[in-house]
Amino acid sequence: MKRSILIIFATALCVGMGSKASAQQGRTMLNINYSVNTPTGSFNSDVISNTSFRGWNLSVLYGLSDKFSIGAQAGFNDFSEKFPRKVYDTKGGAISAVLSNSVQTIPIQVKAKYNFLPNAPVQPYVAAGVGGNIAMYNQYLGVFSNSGKTKFGFAATPEAGINIPFGKNSASGINIGANYNYMPFSYQGIKNLNNWGVFAGIKLPLK
């Protein structure tokens, strides 16, 4: 898998190398980030509290002007937690089990981004994505599947961060930022899969 990601990065780099100018207008940029996400609210207290270190997001944005760009983004986060053995009461009896919860979220959104200082060495920005979310929830008692649900829901993702170009005239650079994923998900008492994330990655011009 690592090799496949390297190939993607290499492909993206090759495409990006030819471009030098930093102006964003008329340019299509690819952003790929590694992301660490932490459940919040009832997702944290009722389903999974563990921080996920298996997360990614990527976006393709077209510059309408040097400051403003629009496009699409997609992401993936894998959350899981194993709870120690406990006896759970059931109707007419009890079950003793190690319980595991597993959640995957795949938001697919339209995105808008505003870059405050497009020519600065460090460029702060704000962005927001709105769209859908493929969310998968599975619960296991021991090795046995207890319940599971895949739903397509809503997702909104406000974001803030900085871009640091590789050089004064380079369109490529580093991304560092944080976002909040608002993800309603109603199933068996679960209300949402809201989480916040920090991410870092690279930004490359596609043409």
Added chain:
Amino acid sequence: MKRKSGMILSIATAGLSLLILSSCTKDPIRNLSDDESRIYITNYDSTAQFGAFKTFSISDSVAVISNGELKEKTQTDADAALISAVKDNMQQRGYQLVDKNNNPDLGISVNKIISTQTGIMSYPSYWGYYNTYWDPYYWGYGGYDYYFPYSSYAVYQIKEGALSIDMVDLKDVNANKEIKGIWNGLIRGEAIFNSANAASQIKALFDQSPYIKSVN
């Protein structure tokens, strides 16, 4: 032209990346130990007065039920360990072990359920054929039939192996010639037929069933 190829490349890159990224899911149950893999399910008849029973008897062999049919009754070391563990726990709860010919209040059987078919065997069907595994005659009640009031609660389906410990009320067999099941302990997971795990497995079933206690 250049613009178009760039667009196609970006879409292809995004698609390919998504595919790879979503394969990063960690299998939540892959790293469970054998002990963690096991689940213990108990069902009981809430109307039963467990304190009113004084004596019990337990089968001397384990019934092996494959795809809903009794295949054999076995007495392996693992079977003996299971039967012995049930005896120990019952005695600790104040019940007296007697021979099955001495009118025990409770009858207990141990059953190994194996499903080799690709389909799923549901629990109600396990109880539905109970008299073919343990003829009521075994307990001295020829011509009677079993009745399990909690079978509808046993929604867990059996896909491979399971151990089922069943307790029936022989004290209150009624005019309808029914022998009522009052408690069931079910064990599923890895290494459940291993004799080294017998004592801890049976203890887990009793630990979550504190109401099984004689007032002897």
